[in-house]
Amino acid sequence: MNRRHFLTTAGFVGIAACTGCLDALRQQLGPSSAGSTQPGTPSATIYANVSLPVPRSEFRRGAAKDAIPAITAPVFAADWSSVDGVLDDDELVIGVEVGDGTRAYPLAVLNWHEVVNDDFGGPLLVTYCPLCGGGVVADRTVDGQVYTFGVSGLLWQSDLVMYDVESESLWSQLLATAIHGPSTETELTLRPSTVTTWGEWRREHPKTQVLLPPPKSETIKGWQSRDYDHDPYPGYDGSERVGVGFNQAVDDRLHPKTTVVGVTADGVARAYPLDAVEDAGVVNDTVGDLPIVVATTNAGSLVAYVRRVGGKTLNFERDGDVLVGDGSRWNLVTGTAVDGPHRGTRLAHANDRSPSFWFAWADFHPETDLFR
Structure with missing residues (x-):
């Protein structure tokens, strides 16, 4: 399936x-x-x-x-x-x-x-x-x-x-x-x-x-x-229904089943919806004082990395199936530089939990910002 x-x-x-x-x-x-x-x-x-x-x-x-x-x-x-x-x-x-x-x-x-x-x-x-x-x-x-x-x-x-x-x-x-x-x-x-x-x-x-x-x-x-x-769990695809009726308060800024990756730092929480990130190609952002980069892989998976390397904050662009930053190309799935001056360097994950449905992120982060 x-x-x-x-x-x-x-x-x-x-x-x-x-x-x-x-x-x-x-x-x-x-x-x-x-x-x-x-x-x-x-x-x-x-x-x-x-x-x-x-x-x-x-x-x-x-x-x-x-x-x-x-x-x-x-x-x-x-x-x-x-x-x-x-x-x-x-x-x-x-x-x-x-x-x-x-x-x-x-x-x-x-x-x-x-x-x-x-x-x-x-x-x-x-x-x-x-x-x-x-x-x-x-x-x-x-x-x-x-x-x-x-x-x-x-x-x-x-x-x-x-x-x-x-x-x-x-x-x-x-x-x-x-x-x-x-x-x-x-x-x-x-x-x-x-x-x-x-x-x-x-x-x-x-x-x-x-x-x-x-x-x-x-x-x-x-x-x-x-x-x-x-x-x-068939029959739930695309439905706005959350669970089986106990969850009555759902943040309606997005469809409840929208996939988001969430990042928290310095008392700030921000969610990045899959569609918005795909449209942007690559997102260079800062959550609290944490500089991050968010993108999607070729398979459509959301990834978020810390874009600070050796005390330097990098800015990334996307080139096909890789990120490009500071003279190196970086693998989207692993966050590792595959060539250039940073070859072998690995970006740290910015998210400490996997992407999830929007309603779940919003339930646990009711004051979350939303990247659009």
Whole structure:
């Protein structure tokens, strides 16, 4: 099944959504220490005025605990030739790089399982919320202990709520923060990632490994398998409906399923819609004091990088499938200079979470600016 529509205005229906939280989230984010990936990148953010723990009354039950079975023992291969499924080049993946190694986590699997507990450059957590259309990758070590995460079946702010096996705390996926239980206020350290197509990711990383779907990979419930060639959330494409009726306050500046990449820095949040960035070709901007560049790859994926290199702020133009700046050409998918004086230099990610649907970004950033 072609899932490229994720990158335009389509969405995946969620099993439930949450309301009653927006009034408590009207103050802009403040920076925290978690989530910095490289010098010069913005840190992860947590809502300064959320009263933690979040009361149980603000969660919405969409499914039973572990009804969406998290992957706990992932298996990887060069492709899907060994499984009963098809991973087309235009299927979307979350890509992660550690040193010279790379792994791809297909949304065809994450749509059904939402959480992958991996060990790649250390204990790794790869998550995706089909309701919000957004992914978060983080270190799953908490206070020196490796945590195993599962899907609680609850939703908060229209977003996936995870739980950890060790403390039974509840975690907001997009905040990457424990919001109820013994670990409340603990933040996960975010790891950089890229959302693009399998074909584009593999072209740039020909030795990459890709996650195999269960039963090759094991889940928290043991043997589980789904029809990974099938979209589990049909009929929602292009709809303005958010969830199944709980989310009543939606920022109407954009269609709720518009794909945006969001950047936060110095108390400022800004969203960049896919169509606006495509029309611009390349966007050189500054969020707070952070100079960034935003563009789309050939496959239509949004990317955002910090355009400060060695203390110098670069201005970029687009030349076909590369960015051009300060005498070098830069790969759009990896942010790496492929020639010129900066050859081998890599731009830091400006976004610490993947692109998501507009309504989800606006829910968690109600004071966001909007690039048009």
